Structures are given as structure tokens and as C-alpha cells.
Amino acid sequence: MEKPLDNSRRDFLKTGILTAAATAAGLGAIDALSKTESASSGEKVKLLAPDGQIVEVDKSDINHILPDFPVENHIREGVAGKKFVMVIDLSRCKNAGKCRKACSKMHYLPEGRSFVKIERMQDAETTAPYWMPMTCFHCDNPPCTKVCPVDATFKLTDGRVAIDNTRCIGCRFCMVACPYSARVFNWGDELLAMSKENLEGIKEHAACSSHVIGTVEKCDFCPHKAKNNELPDCVTACPNGVFYFGDELEDVVSNGDETVRLSELIKEKAGYRFLEELGTKPRVYYLPPANRQFPFKEMPLDSIR
């Protein structure tokens, strides 16, 4: 098992930002930090040095150089200096459904509609069934953006696949192109939002999918949360720590309780990507449903293939 870097810190992203600052400054900056010990505040902060070592420096020594975040509605700009990534631990999922509800709530989706799915999977008749939560995989070779005729869905520098709902013509080619059925369509009012009254006065999330009838939507990795150094709602809502979210560049992911190294986690727990043979290069990894935390309990599903 991966040794957590810092269990106490839920807000791993802050560390990440400081790391980015440290990385940007380079080793010279760390040298400079050590030379100005006189103005010490006494409070220490852990930093990830460029060579992978964790170093502790005084808080007052750090210049808060924040990377540029997308301005409101700049839907085509990724969060600078990030490569978002997700790890889903199948051994921990018991289909509690909290991620789905949290997602619906966060995106003002009506009852039962969510960008997260929890699938009952069973690879063969003789193998054990398991629950498999799915978000958009934000593939690095996305079949959906390839087919879009008007550049309404696109890959961002931070790894996300985003949608411009003011551009989308509603041809739904991306929906049939996505092998994971991650995309949903705004067919009509009743599927659009919780209710008109609930939506009134609520500002649409900046850089987030906006509900436009006749256009496509999907999981967006909650960029407005990432912008504020927070985890997506599905991650924090999960009572079992199934979802890890983080940054591939820093090699760090967190499920809210523990913050771990992405590469170590995948190595230790035999992480894999779903349908790797399709070559879509998903940014969502799965940890196999081995050594399960919960026994599998059948639950009613509306329909099963």
C-alpha cells in the first residue's frame, strides 16, 4: 500500500500549487529560500521538490505565485499547469449512489439524471459481479472530439474534454462515437434541470457545462472546483473513498481522506484503464475489485443488458 504523503491535509491541491510554484522557481529558488531564514514565521509547509523529495520550508518563505485559472466562461481554457486524472477503486464501491446524487446536485440535474453512472458489471457468468462507477474518461485520444463537426467539444491543456454549449449544433455524433456512453443530451425541458424555480438566481458554474436544450453534456471534472483547489463533488461525496482525483504532472491524487502518489497507487494495486484496446487513452484509471471492502449485494436496476 502506498504510504500517504500527508493524511491530515485534505486540500492536496494547495500542495500541488505550491509545488508548481517551487517547480517554476527551480532549485535556485530553494537555495534562495534557505538563505533567508532570518524572517522565519515558525510555520512549516511541505513541498515536493523537482527531484521528487519532500522538503519542509517555512511558510513565510513562499511566494504565492498562482497559476492562471480560467476566467468565468472561458470554456476553452484549461487550468494552467495541470493534467487532471482520476482513479476509481472498484474494491471499495458498494453502490451507495452518493456520487450520483452529488453530481446531480452540483450540476442542477433533475432526479435520477447524473453525469456519473454506477454500473453492475459482470465480465463472465462465472466471475464475480462488481459495481463500477463511471465518469467521462476525458480520453487523451478522444473519439468524441474527433468527430465533432464544429469544434464544440475539444481537448484542453489540463487533460479535460470540454463542451461549448453555445457552439454545439446537437448532431449527437459525439454520443455515438463515445464507446463509454458518457454523454447525455438535453432532449427537452424536463431533463434539463431540477426545476425552473430552483435554477433562478443561481449563477451557472464558470467554465462548467451549461444546460442548453438541444445540446450535449457530460461530466466535466468540475473545473470550477479545481480552480478553487477543491475536489469534485463525486469524490468528496463518496463515503468509501472510491474516487481519487488529482494531477498527473504532480503525480498526486486524493480521495479526500488520503493523498497518494498516482504512479505508486496504480503500481501497487494493479491499476488499469477500461477497454484499453480501443486506444482512446482514458484519463480515468481503475483499481480492480480485489480484496473488497464490502460484499457484493444485488440491487434492483431498471434494466440490465
Add this chain to the structure above:
Amino acid sequence: MENEKNQDVRMKELLVDLMPKKFDRQGQIWVVFLVLVMGLGLFAYIRQLKHGLIVTDMRDYTSWGIYISNFVFFVAISLVGSLVSAILKLTNVPWRTPLVRISEIIAVSAILFAAIIIIVDMGRPERFWHLFVYGRIQSPILWDVIVITTYLTISVLLLYIPMLPDLAICRDSMVGVPKWRRKLYKMLALNWQGNKKQYAIMNRSIQILAVLIIPLAFSIHTVTSWLFATTYRAGWDSTNFGPYFISGAFMVGAGAVIAVMYVLRNHYRLEKYITHRHFDNMGKLLVLLSLVYLYFNINEYLVPAFKMKELEGAHLRELFSGHYAPMFWSVQIFGMCVPIVVLLFKKGRRPLPLFIISIMVVVGAWFKRFLIVTPTLLHPFIPIQNVPLSWTRYFPTWEEWAITSASLAGALLVITLFVRLFPIIPIWEVAEEQNISHELIIKPVQ
């Protein structure tokens, strides 16, 4: 001099037989019927514009429905224009003359309504212009937009340019018609005088267009097949899709020409011009095209069925013995196998049996497109779960049927009105075949 008199008599005969005629009672009822169907479709489309695509039965899994399969059907039928006016022309098939304009107007109206129905399918039709402003050339949809507009242009030219002498005949000999029609003929005839130079330019243009349209026809339907084949879906993920679509398109196109020529022949008493020989030859052509299509069907279904890969297998089981089996086998048997068997016999190629077979081919082809588009969407890589049960099936709503019927009615109305206004059988070409001199064609005696 004697010879010229004979020619003159024959030319007059041609004009009596082939000039556009007023609708009789049947024709009027037919037009009213088509307009009513279109009106209902328009009403349904207004509802769709108001409420969104929620009025259809398409949902997140079945995200393409009969609009798309109807689009593929239209594109398929339109290929017949290139078959008769280009392939049969370049191979010097002598009996094609009376069928050229029929097939070309079928092509033009079909491709026109293919373009319309694809706009109907869009969630945001008012953003259609985005395709031209933000178009990504990497997307197969853009390829389709480019090929369809080019194919439409060339098809219209291939309909129009060989019509010039006939338009001049209309201009010169239809004096009793309303002023707007005389103006129309005059404008469209482009000052055609029928001299040697004009004929030379026209024949050269037709020759060039006929060569151009063949690769275009192949492109348009190959690209349409790629809308499916470029995805990962079971049933679509096939390298066979291009030729499979094209062979099916030529087959349904030939069926459509036979159906229309039968109706026109009976209604306008054109037995002298559309003879048993034409039906016999078209029947032979149709059986050849059906055999080619059968070959690609065997490739398309037998090879994956031999392996029965997990998803592909689920999809094929649904077609062979599951929910879609009745439709699948009806289409394959009555839309392909029975026509092949019947048309192998000379008696089966006589007008009436051939007409019935051609209707079977066309109707079968429409449902075949449905079977290509929808069942695949019900077998995604991940199981369909946690959605309302109705989302796991697809049965078009009345709005979808109404809009689709309206598009079919619209295509038929375009053909009907064309026949009302213009000679559907090329008078000048028939005259040429009867050795009537060009001077007499253009200057008919009143």
C-alpha cells in the same frame, strides 16, 4: 423533301405524347394527398422546434433514430442519378434514353430531402451556419456536407443541361400556358437555338459531368457509411461498410426508377417510349445489383457471426433471432432474396411483376437502413442500466413518423411537379434516335 415531311409528322407526334400535361383527377388527388402529408409533418416539426427533440423517442442510448436512417435512405436512392445518366451513358447503353431524366429528378429530389432531414435531426437547427463558420474538416460530417453539396450541384446540372433543347421546345410550342410558365421556359432555355455549336457544347458538358459524378456518387455514400464505420460500435465497426452501402444504394435506386417509370408509363400512356424491353433490361440490372448487394450482406453478417464476439454477437442475436428478427428476415427475404429469384425469370421482369418487386426493394431498403442504425445503439460497450425502461427501446413517435413521411411525400411532390412542368422523357433525344434533324426539333410547326 418527302423525308422531311415524315420527320415533321413524327416530331409532332412526339410533342403530343411527351409534352407536360395537366393533372387529371387522379393527379390532383395525388398532389392534395402529398401536400396534406407534408402539412402534418410541418405541424409535427413545429412541435419539435417548440419542445425540443424530447417529442421523438430518441434518448441518450438510442441517440439516432429514423431521421438518420431516412437520411441514409435518401442518400442511397440519389445514387441512381449517377447510375443511369453516367454509368449507362459512358458504357453506351442504348435503351437508357427515356430513363435518364426520371432517374436524375429522383436523384435531385432525394438529395434535397436528405439535406433537409439532416437539419430536422439537429438539436439546434438554427445553428446550422456553425458548420460553415466553425467547420472542422477532420469530422466525417463535414466531409458529408461537402460531398452532398457538390453532388447536389452536379446532379442539378446533369438534370438541367440535357434539358436545354426540351426547354426551348417548351418555350416555342407551349403558347397556351400562363405567362409565368412561358417566362420560366424562356429563362431556363438560355436562348437555345439548336445550332451545331450549342449541341457540341452541351454534349461535351454532359460528357464531363457524367465522368465527374461517378467518383462523387461513390464518395457521397461511402462518406455516409463512415458516419457509422468511424465509430467503435458493434455492427458499425466494419471495413465493409463503404461498398456495402454503395451496392445497396444502387439497388434501391434502380428499384425507385422502375417504380416511377411504371407509374408514369401507365398514367401518361407512354408504352411507346417505355417499352417491355426497358422493363426487361432494368429487371436484369436490378438482379445484378441485388446479387452484388447479397454478396456484401454475406460479408457483413456471416463473418462476424462466425466469430460471435461478445458485443457483436449480442447485436447479431438481436437481429437473427431476437427483437428485430421479424423485421430483419422480412427485409432480407422480401427486399433482397425474393427479388433476385423472381427477376432471374423473364416473366418476372414484365412491367407489373417488376413494379411489385421494385416496391418491395424500396420499402425493404428503407427498413434495412433502420436496422443498420438503431439496433446497434442498443448494444453499447457498457450495459444500459439505471435509465427508464423506455430508454432501452426505440419506437418512433407520431411526430417522427409524420416528419419522415412528410420528407418522403416532399420528394415525391418534387418529382410530380417536375413532371407537370417539364417533359419527363427527353424529347430531343428520342427525336435524335428517330433520325429527326436538329432543325426540326427546335422549330416545330405550329
